[in-house]
Amino acid sequence: MGCDTFAPNINGAARFAERLSAGLVQRGHAVHxxxxxxxxxxxxxxxxxxxxEDLVLxxxxxxxxxxxxxLRFIWPWRSxxxxxxxxxxxxxxxxxIQSHIVIGRGLTREARKRGIPVIATNHTMAENILDSTRLPEWGNKLFVKLAWDDARRTFNMVSALTTPTRKAADFLETTLGISGVIPISCGIDMHQYTAVIGPRDAKRIVFVGRLTAEKRVEDLVRATARIPDAxxxxxxxxxxxxxxxKLADELGIRDRVVFHGRVSDEELRAALTRASVFAIASIAELQSIATMExxxxxxxxxxADAVALPHxxxxGENGYLFEPENIDELVEKLDRVLGADDAAYEAMQRASLEMVSAHDITRTLDTFEALYRGEQIPA
Incomplete structure (x- = not known):
């Protein structure tokens, strides 16, 4: 596995790589x-x-x-x-490889020389990195172009290219001018999570993820300010x-916004179990493991009705979508969930459980094992 992000520094790509690697070890594979x-x-x-599970790092x-x-990175010229x-x-x-950026880039080129097949999974959008570049507008445009050009060169060398959803696959094919990208869900082990079916006594909105600009967490803060007692x-x-x-202070709701920071898996699962609704305003999700959790x-x-979240x-079944950056609509949709009667609320809960079952990690592991064996998977 080639990973540009991995424990202890976690993002969605790292979480996927960890679960995939551990699942493969459970099936008897030697994973480095x-x-x-x-x-x-x-x-x-x-x-x-x-x-x-024991992995060799x-x-x-x-x-x-x-x-x-x-965020840490390897000097590109040493990859x-x-x-x-x-x-x-x-x-x-x-x-x-879980990224074409540095480690994956080097592994792909050297593996190709040795005749070793390479599978690539793309979790990134070059645009997501712009908040960390500190470049002017013209520099950001050049950065995005060069990043996708480099991605195309790397992905043209692999045996199979995957990404978590069909919409993400369509995006890659359009952006890179390629075909045959295979959508494979990141997968989730549902047995690790506890669902308490039934109404909640409090209005608890929860978000799990990085507090970065593309996640638009400020939209959630502004919406919470307009929902009494939430x-x-x-x-x-x-x-x-x-x-x-600072925004929570300005809105007078600092006592209603709880910053948990980075927590253990047990604490994360507990926060989800006790919540009333999960809200995400991100405009750059290629799948969103946190939403599946x-x-x-x-x-x-x-x-937000953006990229892969609509999947x-x-x-009206397990929740609602809202127009990105539309705070009025976000408030209205949160009110629908938080104000639903007991029967309607429980129906949404059960719908979430039913829908996420299609993303069971077992299917993900089966599919990647088939790719590793060189079998053809429909795009």
Missing amino acids: VSAPNVRYALEKPRIEKIEG HRLPSVLWIGHEW KHYARKVLDEVRPDVVH TLDLVGDGDQRDALA AMASGLPIVA LVSE
């Missing part, structure tokens, strides 16, 4: 993970406990991205050097935390 170290040092491969020297609180070292030592049957639980951290706290916890969903919401 090439990922950034937490410091600029090359260490010997070591066993790390990830998702309850090859931690590569990395540096912190300036202006970002946790092929480290890839050669790992591939010569492990001699894998297949390489699966509280907003923010589970996660990011560079927008201080700005969000909320569904597995039996929560109705209120989500997880059936309007």
Whole structure:
């Protein structure tokens, strides 16, 4: 596995890579993970406990991205050097990259030289990185073009290219001018989550994810201010935390917005179980594992009608969609859920559980195993 993000620094791509790797180990595979170290040092491969399973980690020297609180990266000109070292030592049957950016880029090029098949999964949109570039407008446009050009060169070398949803696959095919992108859900183990079916005594809105600009968490804060007695639980951290706290102060609801920060898996699941509704205003989700976690916890969903989120919401059944950045509509949809009678609320809960069952991790593992064996999967 080639991962540009991995524990202890977590985002959606890292969470997927962890669960996929652990699931493969449970099925008897030997899994090695090439990922950034937490410091600029090359260490010997070591066993790390990830998702309850022993994975072999090859931690590569990395540096912190300036202006970002946790994102670390490998110097691009060293990626092929480290890839050669790992591939010569492990001699894998297949390489699966979770990003084309640095580690995945080097692994793809070196694996190709050795005749090792490469599977690629794309979790990123180049546009999502713009908040961390600190470039002027013209620089951002050039950055996006160069990033997608580099992605195209890397993805043209792989045996199969996947992404979490059909909509994300369509986006990739249009943006890169390619075909045959395979949609495979990131998957979720529903047994890890607890769904308490029934009405809630309090109006608890919850969001799980990074507190960054593309997540538009400020929309959730503004909406909460307009819903009497509602509280907003923010589970996660990011560079927008201080700005969000200031906004809550300005709106006079600082006591109704709870910043949990980064929490353990147990605390995350508990926050979802006790919530009334999961809300997400993000405009750049290629799937959203956090939304699936909320569904597995039996929560109705209120989500922005953007990119892949509509795949997880059936309007009026397990929740509602709202026009991105439309606070009035967001408030109205949250009010519908929070004000629903007991029977309607429970129906939304059960609909979320039924819909997320299609994303069971078992199907995801089966599909990737087939790809690793070289079988053809319909795009």
